[in-house]
Amino acid sequence: MNNESKASSYRWIILVVSSLLIMFIFMTQIIWSLELGSPAVEEGDLQDAFGGIEYGSAILGISLVVLTQGIGNFFQGSLVHKLGFRKTFLLFMPLLIIPQFLIPFLPQLMNSLVLAWYACLTLRAIQGLGLVFAVLSPLVGCWFPLRERGLAQGLFMTAVALNTGVGALIVALLSEIGWGWEEKFLTLGVLLVIFSIGWLYLMKEPPMEERVKGAIKIRAESGEAKKKVYSLPSTWLVVWIISMNCWVIFGVVGNVAPYLADIGYAEPFQKSLALLSLSLAGVVATPLGGKLSDLLIGKKGLIGARTRSLIIGFSLATGLAILFPKIAPLGYSLALVSVFFVGFGGPWTSGTAWALPTDLDPRKAGKISGVALIVGQAVGALSIYLVARIASLPVEDPWGLAYLILGGVSVLGILPCILLKKAVV
Numbered sequence: 009m010n011n012e013s014k015a016s017s018y019r020w021i022i023l024v025v026s027s028l029l030i031m032f033i034f035m036t037q038i039i040w041s042l043e044l045g046s047p048a049v050e051e052g053d054l055q056d057a058f059g060g061i062e063y064g065s066a067i068l069g070i071s072l073v074v075l076t077q078g079i080g081n082f083f084q085g086s087l088v089h090k091l092g093f094r095k096t097f098l099l100f101m102p103l104l105i106i107p108q109f110l111i112p113f114l115p116q117l118m119n120s121l122v123l124a125w126y127a128c129l130t131l132r133a134i135q136g137l138g139l140v141f142a143v144l145s146p147l148v149g150c151w152f153p154l155r156e157r158g159l160a161q162g163l164f165m166t167a168v169a170l171n172t173g174v175g176a177l178i179v180a181l182l183s184e185i186g187w188g189w190e191e192k193f194l195t196l197g198v199l200l201v202i203f204s205i206g207w208l209y210l211m212k213e214p215p216m217e218e219r220v221k222g223a224i225k226i227r228a229e230s231g232e233a234k235k236k237v238y239s240l241p242s243t244w245l246v247v248w249i250i251s252m253n254c255w256v257i258f259g260v261v262g263n264v265a266p267y268l269a270d271i272g273y274a275e276p277f278q279k280s281l282a283l284l285s286l287s288l289a290g291v292v293a294t295p296l297g298g299k300l301s302d303l304l305i306g307k308k309g310l311i312g313a314r315t316r317s318l319i320i321g322f323s324l325a326t327g328l329a330i331l332f333p334k335i336a337p338l339g340y341s342l343a344l345v346s347v348f349f350v351g352f353g354g355p356w357t358s359g360t361a362w363a364l365p366t367d368l369d370p371r372k373a374g375k376i377s378g379v380a381l382i383v384g385q386a387v388g389a390l391s392i393y394l395v396a397r398i399a400s401l402p403v404e405d406p407w408g409l410a411y412l413i414l415g416g417v418s419v420l421g422i423l424p425c426i427l428l429k430k431a432v433v
Contacts, residue, residue: 025206085146162294249421311428
């Protein structure tokens with residue numbers, strides 16, 4: 009009983025520590041975004057440092073990380089149950105941290121700013137390999153039982169959403185004291201080192217056998233128990249769901265700050281406050297979506313509960329993305345409100361979507377998460393880049409068109425939810 013009590017307490021400790029770490033890991037993206045200009049205003053400290061890089065090229069610094077994160081997480085997911093969570097973390101995390109300390113010095117170290125820029129993009133691509141989401145997310149899921157897993161993953165993904173607002177505040181504070189993008193990058197690097205050490209000190213390998221029992225029952229009922237994970241229809245339906253989750257979230261987060269700059273809210277404090285509103289949406293929506301999926305298990309069954317919550321989230325994401333550019337230009341207060349709502353639908357699906365790999369099979373959660381990430385991050389990278397490119401088109405309302413496409417594609421997340429319920433239950 010004493011051991012059970014310790015395990016019960018520990019799962020919340022590892023949730024908190026892993027959540028804090030993932031928040032700072034994803035902050036490497038928002039800091040980059042905040043240091044850029046916009047499609048209409050070709051300026052930004054980071055762009056200037058490399059010789060005036062245009063926005064369409066500078067956004068590659070985000071898209072490349074999103075793309076290579078999928079590759080890195082695929083291998084992390086394949087290795088995590090062979091090497092263990094700790095060793096896999098130690099293998100990949102340096103790929104994120106080391107470039108964080110190198111990038112600020114590239115313009116001074118290299119003779120050509122063009123070469124420095126390509127070196128910067130290369131290091132950003134390497135950083136993506138080190139975003140250890142496929143280590144931290146399955147770890148959290150494996151420490152929690154079925155009826156708490158949706159909430160736990162929701163709280164974990166809340167930290168991912170929170171990175172936007174916290175990162176924006178850190179950037180704003182450092183800007184106030186006169187620090188440039190270089191100091192901001194280095195500050196985040198130090199924080200990553202500190203929280204990585206703390207995580208390594210507190211981390212324990214999860215009790216896999218207890219978590220496998222429920223998942224094996226689910227697989228057995230659908231005839232999937234003995235099949236390889238990549239041959240299962242349910243695996244690819246989860247990949248589809250997570251890809252749509254990435255499409256919504258990255259498309260919104262990667263383009264909100266430039267959009268606000270284009271409609272007249274270009275001051276650092278204005279953008280930071282708006283991104284805080286975006287984070288607040290994630291803080292509210294992510295655990296709500298996950299908790300709802302937990303509460304519905306008794307009535308709808310595990311997969312039925314998860315998919316019901318997901319359908320609600322994707323429906324919200326579709327409608328709110330389309331409405332966003334119609335409301336935001338009406339005034340800064342309305343812009344803050346609309347930013348909150350456009351950031352609500354995607355995070356609603358996050359906790360539930362990322363609970364699914366562990367729900368299906370904790371022993372293969374890393375593999376499912378890995379393949380979901382390699383596809384999902386590619387879709388997310390496409391979303392960021394496509395929205396930015398459409399917003400640069402010489403049409404009457406480029407941002408309206410961009411968000412119409414963003415929202416229209418989001419509705420495709422509903423179909424795999426319907427199919428997954430039929431495939432597994």
